Amino acid sequence: MASDLRSKLMQKSNVIVKDNAQVLKTLGGGQSVDVSMILPNPKQPRIDFEKEDDNSLQELMDSIEAVGLRQPISVYDNEDGTYTLISGERRLRAFKALGIKQIPVFLDTKEDGSMLRIKALVENLARENLNPIESALSIAAEMEENGWTQEELAKKLAYSQSKISKLLSILKLSPSVQTKVRNLEYTVVSVLSELSRVDKSRQMAVLNHIINNKLVRDEALAYAKSKIESTVKEPLYKGTWGKVVENHTQVKIDLKMKHLNEEQKQAYEALLKTLRD
Amino acid sequence: MSLRISRLAKERVKKPKEGFISKSEFSRQNKLQHEAIEADIGQGLPAIRIGKNTYLPTCANELHETVKIYNEEIEGCRTLAFVNHKGGVGKTTNVVNIAASLANLGKRILMVDMDPQSTLSKRFGIFHIPHFEEFEPSNFEELEYLTWHRELNKRNLYENNITQLFFFYDTEEADDSKKFRKKIKKATIPLERSQVHGCLDIIPNISDMTEMSEDIGRIPEIVFVMDDILELVRDEYDFVLIDLPPRTDAFFRTAQMASDYTVLCFTPEPESQMGIVDLISPIRKLNKNYRKRKERDIHVLGGIIGKYVPSANVQQVTLINIRKDIENTLSEHSGLFDTFIHYAPKVSESALGAGAILYENPKSKSCAEYFSLTMDMLQRMIVFEMALKGDA
Numbered sequence: 001m002a003s004d005l006r007s008k009l010m011q012k013s014n015v016i017v018k019d020n021a022q023v024l025k026t027l028g029g030g031q032s033v034d035v036s037m038i039l040p041n042p043k044q045p046r047i048d049f050e051k052e053d054d055n056s057l058q059e060l061m062d063s064i065e066a067v068g069l070r071q072p073i074s075v076y077d078n079e080d081g082t083y084t085l086i087s088g089e090r091r092l093r094a095f096k097a098l099g100i101k102q103i104p105v106f107l108d109t110k111e112d113g114s115m116l117r118i119k120a121l122v123e124n125l126a127r128e129n130l131n132p133i134e135s136a137l138s139i140a141a142e143m144e145e146n147g148w149t150q151e152e153l154a155k156k157l158a159y160s161q162s163k164i165s166k167l168l169s170i171l172k173l174s175p176s177v178q179t180k181v182r183n184l185e186y187t188v189v190s191v192l193s194e195l196s197r198v199d200k201s202r203q204m205a206v207l208n209h210i211i212n213n214k215l216v217r218d219e220a221l222a223y224a225k226s227k228i229e230s231t232v233k234e235p236l237y238k239g240t241w242g243k244v245v246e247n248h249t250q251v252k253i254d255l256k257m258k259h260l261n262e263e264q265k266q267a268y269e270a271l272l273k274t275l276r277d
Numbered sequence: 278m279s280l281r282i283s284r285l286a287k288e289r290v291k292k293p294k295e296g297f298i299s300k301s302e303f304s305r306q307n308k309l310q311h312e313a314i315e316a317d318i319g320q321g322l323p324a325i326r327i328g329k330n331t332y333l334p335t336c337a338n339e340l341h342e343t344v345k346i347y348n349e350e351i352e353g354c355r356t357l358a359f360v361n362h363k364g365g366v367g368k369t370t371n372v373v374n375i376a377a378s379l380a381n382l383g384k385r386i387l388m389v390d391m392d393p394q395s396t397l398s399k400r401f402g403i404f405h406i407p408h409f410e411e412f413e414p415s416n417f418e419e420l421e422y423l424t425w426h427r428e429l430n431k432r433n434l435y436e437n438n439i440t441q442l443f444f445f446y447d448t449e450e451a452d453d454s455k456k457f458r459k460k461i462k463k464a465t466i467p468l469e470r471s472q473v474h475g476c477l478d479i480i481p482n483i484s485d486m487t488e489m490s491e492d493i494g495r496i497p498e499i500v501f502v503m504d505d506i507l508e509l510v511r512d513e514y515d516f517v518l519i520d521l522p523p524r525t526d527a528f529f530r531t532a533q534m535a536s537d538y539t540v541l542c543f544t545p546e547p548e549s550q551m552g553i554v555d556l557i558s559p560i561r562k563l564n565k566n567y568r569k570r571k572e573r574d575i576h577v578l579g580g581i582i583g584k585y586v587p588s589a590n591v592q593q594v595t596l597i598n599i600r601k602d603i604e605n606t607l608s609e610h611s612g613l614f615d616t617f618i619h620y621a622p623k624v625s626e627s628a629l630g631a632g633a634i635l636y637e638n639p640k641s642k643s644c645a646e647y648f649s650l651t652m653d654m655l656q657r658m659i660v661f662e663m664a665l666k667g668d669a
Contacts, residue, residue, distance in 0.1 A: 013663035156590045
């Protein structure tokens with residue numbers, strides 16, 4: 001045991017001695033690659049670059065000119081002279097606009113496409129200013145491509161499933177509301193998710209009310225909810241035995257067993273049997 | 278895909294699960310007499326006592342072996358600075374628990390609290406309470422508490438803390454190294470804890486010093502102050518562990534200059550990863566000065582992952598990124614330590630007075646993990662210093 005561990009440690013230290021040029025100068029410089037050799041990430045969830053105002057890009061360019069790039073961008077080495085961007089699209093665009101040919105990078109090894117997107121997604125979701133529509137679109141695409149359920153994706157991203165389903169429900173909003181969200185005029189996901197349950201023709205009005213009156217989240221939620229309730233239908237049937245509520249996606253039957261008479265019980269069992277078979 | 282992530286994240290040496298076994302179990306496994314085991318406890322063999330029972334962590338044998346090799350290879354005191362640009366990543370938690378593990382092995386430890394928020398000191402119940410004498414104790418615990426604070430009061434925390442030592446450095450009195458040493462000793466508080474076999478001392482900080490510490494950058498030659506202070510007491514310790522605020526200011530530079538090794542602290546969260554670059558560039562800037570003084574480069578020993586939750590995929594992805602970022606900016610030999618500290622509420626509970634998890638929940642998994650992490654760190658030091666010697 002004693003000699004085992006010692007020789008194991010010796011071996012490790014020999015490796016260090018061998019490439020000590022690399023190790024004892026642990027603080028050596030980073031790598032740079034040619035800007036033109038970097039290909040865009042095909043799975044980039046951030047699709048709204050064109051709409052971004054030029055000011056923030058200009059700010060980034062100014063800062064790069066003044067103090068250089070503080071955080072290198074991440075790229076994969078495609079091993080054919082080209083690289084694929086993982087994160088740092090804005091920094092790359094700033095470098096291109098400044099006409100600087102070499103950009104500092106962190107090199108990653110090549111990985112499969114789905115991993116690429118999960119990574120880009122995680123990096124982007126961690127940022128605040130990715131608009132919810134972009135998040136939702138990339139999540140939807142991810143699920144469709146891989147055939148994942150909401151639950152599976154939630155696990156992979158360490159999100160709660162309700163967060164995912166809320167995000168996805170945003171895509172059901174009317175196009176004009178979606179545009180507003182895209183322009184970052186309103187981005188509170190839980191409220192938007194509630195809003196998606198309001199009748200499409202009224203969504204815009206409800207959202208305008210929320211924005212104009214600067215409702216805080218809880219107020220906005222309550223307000224949106226109140227607008228949904230009026231769209232829910234009255235029960236189809238109602239009696240001492242229970243009630244039946246129908247809306248466009250489901251039928252809810254609420255029976256109080258002890259109030260059913262023999263005939264009704266038989267009818268219920270027959271219905272169950274039909275559904276089961 | 279999910280498999281792939283976990284495989285990448287877990288590309289580290291498989292180790293037996295961290296935990297504890299009883300002394301009789303250990304004696305059976307290793308065919309050792311109880312007397313032989315007892316003789317090694319406190320001499321490099323980790324062990325905890327709960328009542329009459331003794332337990333050893335599952336890594337006990339390898340850790341014991343590691344300490345033996347460490348003692349043969351490395352002489353003198355080693356100073357470690359625990360850093361990250363971001364707060365809440367477990368710097369203080371790592372410092373106290375690694376210090377506790379090392380003290381359990383029989384090593385002599387000095388902890389230095391350089392954070393003006395003085396979280397390290399507070400963990401061990403060191404803080405200033407005004408008018409506590411008026412307080413009437415009604416039970417034993419309160420009496421104990423009162424006695425401890427009476428003791429602290431005698432020490433006059435206002436005058437005797439690390440911030441004051443920094444300003445004392447700038448006075449003429451400090452030129453007399455005997456006087457300075459006395460002043461340092463006065464600020465040093467020995468912590469009496471049952472599982473300590475070596476010694477566990479702390480030079481505390483108190484939050485009342487926050488304002489004063491803002492001026493610390495104005496002390497001339499500030500980068501060398503910490504090293505000069507420690508040099509006066511290093512002969513009494515095997516390890517000095519420095520806890521730093523989450524910044525890269527004068528505190529950071531002077532601690533870095535005093536250190537033999539830098540330890541990076543992370544949690545697998547995206548924000549924690551983003552701090553890496555902000556941290557590496559100031560280290561890089563300091564290196565020139567460091568080389569002049571120590572005749573070698575600053576060495577990052579490795580990174581500690583704390584608050585680890587294996588089931589969270591966002592953590593796995595961030596982990597891969599942290600690993601790659603470190604290995605890209607430093608080298609693969611300075612990567613993450615093999616042992617991860619899993620998330621456990623008990624670890625934070627120990628922040629309330631006892632100090633380390635070893636003194637609050639000695640038989641917990643976290644405690645065993647810290648023994649294992651301590652072993653990883655000692656092995657890295659051995660490997661690095663063997664290489665240094667081989668190179669010379």
